[in-house]
Amino acid sequence: MSSMQARPPRPLPRGLKIVGSIFAVGHLTAILLLALEPQSGPWPFYGGETMMEGPQFAKSITSTLTYPYYLQPLRMTHNYHFMANRPAPYAAYFVVHLKDEFGGVIQTLKFPDAKANFWVRHRQEILARGLAEDQPVPPARITEQLPAAGKEMPTVEIWDMSEPGTLHLKHVDENKVPRNPPAVRPTEGAKLLAQAYMRHLCREHRARSAELVRHTREKVTPTDMIAPRPELFDELKSHFGDYRAK
Amino acid sequence: MPSDRFPADNIDVEAGNAWTRFWFTPAPTTGLHALRVLAGVLFCAWLLSFMGHERAFFSLDGWFDKEAYQEAQRQTVPMAPLGWSILYLADANTAHSTFLGLYWSSIAVLVLFTLGVATRITSVLTWVVVVSFLGNPAISYEADYLLAILAFYLMFAYLLVGHWNGGLTIWEQVLGSPRDLLFGSALFGASARERPLSYAANGVMRLVQLHFAIIIVTSGLHKLQMGDWWAGVALWYPLHPPFLTTAESLQREAGSAIPTLFVLSLIQYAALAWQIGFPLFAWRTGWWRGILLGGALLGWLGVFFIYKMPLFGPFVMLCSLSYLTPNEWARLGSFGRQAASAVPSSKTSAEPKKSIVLAGNENIKKF
Numbered sequence: 001m002s003s004m005q006a007r008p009p010r011p012l013p014r015g016l017k018i019v020g021s022i023f024a025v026g027h028l029t030a031i032l033l034l035a036l037e038p039q040s041g042p043w044p045f046y047g048g049e050t051m052m053e054g055p056q057f058a059k060s061i062t063s064t065l066t067y068p069y070y071l072q073p074l075r076m077t078h079n080y081h082f083m084a085n086r087p088a089p090y091a092a093y094f095v096v097h098l099k100d101e102f103g104g105v106i107q108t109l110k111f112p113d114a115k116a117n118f119w120v121r122h123r124q125e126i127l128a129r130g131l132a133e134d135q136p137v138p139p140a141r142i143t144e145q146l147p148a149a150g151k152e153m154p155t156v157e158i159w160d161m162s163e164p165g166t167l168h169l170k171h172v173d174e175n176k177v178p179r180n181p182p183a184v185r186p187t188e189g190a191k192l193l194a195q196a197y198m199r200h201l202c203r204e205h206r207a208r209s210a211e212l213v214r215h216t217r218e219k220v221t222p223t224d225m226i227a228p229r230p231e232l233f234d235e236l237k238s239h240f241g242d243y244r245a246k
Numbered sequence: 247m248p249s250d251r252f253p254a255d256n257i258d259v260e261a262g263n264a265w266t267r268f269w270f271t272p273a274p275t276t277g278l279h280a281l282r283v284l285a286g287v288l289f290c291a292w293l294l295s296f297m298g299h300e301r302a303f304f305s306l307d308g309w310f311d312k313e314a315y316q317e318a319q320r321q322t323v324p325m326a327p328l329g330w331s332i333l334y335l336a337d338a339n340t341a342h343s344t345f346l347g348l349y350w351s352s353i354a355v356l357v358l359f360t361l362g363v364a365t366r367i368t369s370v371l372t373w374v375v376v377v378s379f380l381g382n383p384a385i386s387y388e389a390d391y392l393l394a395i396l397a398f399y400l401m402f403a404y405l406l407v408g409h410w411n412g413g414l415t416i417w418e419q420v421l422g423s424p425r426d427l428l429f430g431s432a433l434f435g436a437s438a439r440e441r442p443l444s445y446a447a448n449g450v451m452r453l454v455q456l457h458f459a460i461i462i463v464t465s466g467l468h469k470l471q472m473g474d475w476w477a478g479v480a481l482w483y484p485l486h487p488p489f490l491t492t493a494e495s496l497q498r499e500a501g502s503a504i505p506t507l508f509v510l511s512l513i514q515y516a517a518l519a520w521q522i523g524f525p526l527f528a529w530r531t532g533w534w535r536g537i538l539l540g541g542a543l544l545g546w547l548g549v550f551f552i553y554k555m556p557l558f559g560p561f562v563m564l565c566s567l568s569y570l571t572p573n574e575w576a577r578l579g580s581f582g583r584q585a586a587s588a589v590p591s592s593k594t595s596a597e598p599k600k601s602i603v604l605a606g607n608e609n610i611k612k613f
Contacts, residue, residue, distance in 0.1 A: 009272040009410075009411045009442065009443045009444075009445070010410060010411055012270055012410070012445055017266065017269075017270050020269065020270070020449060021265070021269065024269060024449070024452075024453060027453065028453070028456055028457065028460070031457055031460055032460055035460055035461075035464040040471050041471060042471075043471075072329065073329075074398060075329055075377045075380060075391070075394050076391075076394065076395060076398065077391065078388060078391040078392070079464075080460070080461045080464040080465050080468070081464070081465075081468045082388050082465055082468065083388060084388065084553060084555065084558075085465060085468050085469045085472065085475075085480075086472055087472070087474050087480060087483040087484075088483070090488065091487055091488040091489055093489065118556070119295035119296070119556070120299055122387075122554070122555075122556065123303065123385040123387070126384075126385050126386065126387055127309065127384050127385060130383075130384065130386075188321060189318075189383070192314055192317055192318055192321075193310070193314075193383070193384055195314070196309065196310050196311055196313070196314035196384065197309055197384065199311060199313065199314075200302070200307070200308060200309050200311060203307060204302075217488040217489055218488060219483055219486075219488055220483070220486045220488055220491045220496070221479075221482075222479050222482050222503070222507060224496055225496050225497075225499055225500045225503050226500060226503065228493060228496060232493075233492075233493065
């Protein structure tokens with residue numbers, strides 16, 4: 001019998017137990033509030049659907065106290081509402097055309113790359129999903145807005161279907177944002193990712209410019225087994241525009 | 247002796263309430279060390295998966311370069327949170343060798359931690375490494391953040407364990423106990439396997455258990471916000487990737503649509519029940535362990551083969567193992583040693599086997 005095991009453990013002092021309890025309760029409460037704080041939905045709401053905000057007590061405590069001063073420094077920032085839980089409305093891959101100084105295509109790369117190993121392909125799929133995030137654009141108001149004196153009418157960037165199955169980014173006046181169908185645009189994060197990735201490929205392949213084209217296809221639903229939709233296998237190409245290397 | 251009783255029940259601890267017994271009962275560190283080794287292997291596999299592409303994924307001239315980081319912070323773009331990282335020490339102008347040095351040093355730290363070398367220090371460095379490699383929004387994957395949770399709790403545990411009851415020397419207080427070494431018994435003899443009871447080990451394992459239960463239940467309830475999960479068709483979508491599904495394949499499946507959806511919805515509801523009912527069985531012993539660990543294993547296989555996601559499954563499995571009681575870990579260890587000693591050797595004798603089994607039970611009886 002070793003001396004280590006023959007000696008019973010020293011009891012913890014009450015003070016340590018109180019400190020430990022306070023830490024455990026505080027820590028787990030912060031985690032729980034982070035999990036409660038996000039929006040939920042979409043829920044049916046007056047004939048449509050809407051996302052609902054999380055409870056105010058969770059939002060207030062998390063945003064002002066626990067997230068900036070505790071959870072973010074510890075990088076425990078995920079709220080466990082996993083994106084993977086939500087079936088994606090579409091699948092995406094993207095193609096990058098690398099060009100020379102005359103604009104001629106020198107190489108075309110597709111991502112995810114079928115020849116890459118599983119782990120790299122997985123990360124490329126994550127990037128492709130990040131590029132596929134679009135957000136709705138508020139439609140033009142019923143009454144036309146006038147620009148401020150001496151200033152031009154503000155514009156907003158939207159996806160414009162110049163030809164069937166092809167979208168290009170286009171700036172339009174706020175008064176001219178279409179209502180039907182509703183306009184959408186890439187998120188700022190998606191645009192940032194596209195620009196950053198094109199810069200990376202230009203550096204790596206010594207290209208003078210690059211053009212990124214996103215390809216998306218809608219998800220296949222079980223009812224498509226019985227009655228396939230005509231547009232089910234249509235591929236939508238979205239051009240993010242050219243990047244010129246500095 | 248009831249086989250599932252917590253061995254520390256035999257210790258003359260202060261008769262406290264359930265709270266005190268849950269949080270402040272000293273426990274053998276076997277479970278903590280097992281979690282460390284398994285998590286360390288997972289961390290190593292995760293970081294090694296980037297090998298050959300580490301600069302593209304993580305450097306400041308990679309997929310998400312310095313200009314993108316600055317733009318994201320300037321515009322406060324809502325994307326995966328940007329934070330500190332040791333990899334920022336190697337900016338775009340630094341030599342490739344510097345970045346490679348950081349990468350391989352990180353791997354070395356994870357290996358040392360897995361092996362139990364200087365755990366007081368390597369546990370902190372492991373957390374720093376894991377968190378540093380979360381920094382790129384371009385490849386931000388949700389399960390990476392789960393690894394950071396594991397790394398945090400392991401760091402917390404190894405910073406605390408041994409200070410109160412460990413009987414450690416000054417150097418051991420600073421560096422960590424030699425009993426943490428994975429092959430300590432081969433180096434220091436059988437006494438290295440005998441570990442004192444630890445309040446920190448129990449407390450941190452409880453934190454892991456509760457945090458993991460929050461994750462599982464939250465994820466399960468989140469699924470209920472989507473009609474696809476109520477309809478039982480959520481698993482249909484990853485099994486029918488849009489770019490790989492054709493009109494012909496759909497037509498072939500149409501004949502067995504009902505049986506297919508029957509099986510998929512049943513599997514999916516079983517998964518939902520496991521998640522939402524998790525707290526009801528996670529702390530129960532006996533045959534409930536089959537539901538806990540069997541469900542975790544099936545979930546691992548499902549997430550890997552259906553969703554093609556590599557990290558969720560191992561994380562769930564590891565955290566499910568954290569619920570094992572010290573008795574169960576002792577039985578596992580004893581079983582493992584029996585299996586190892588059952589390998590035929592030139593000197594076969596009943597005596598060595600008997601002493602190994604007794605050594606496993608001794609740890610239980612003494613406490």
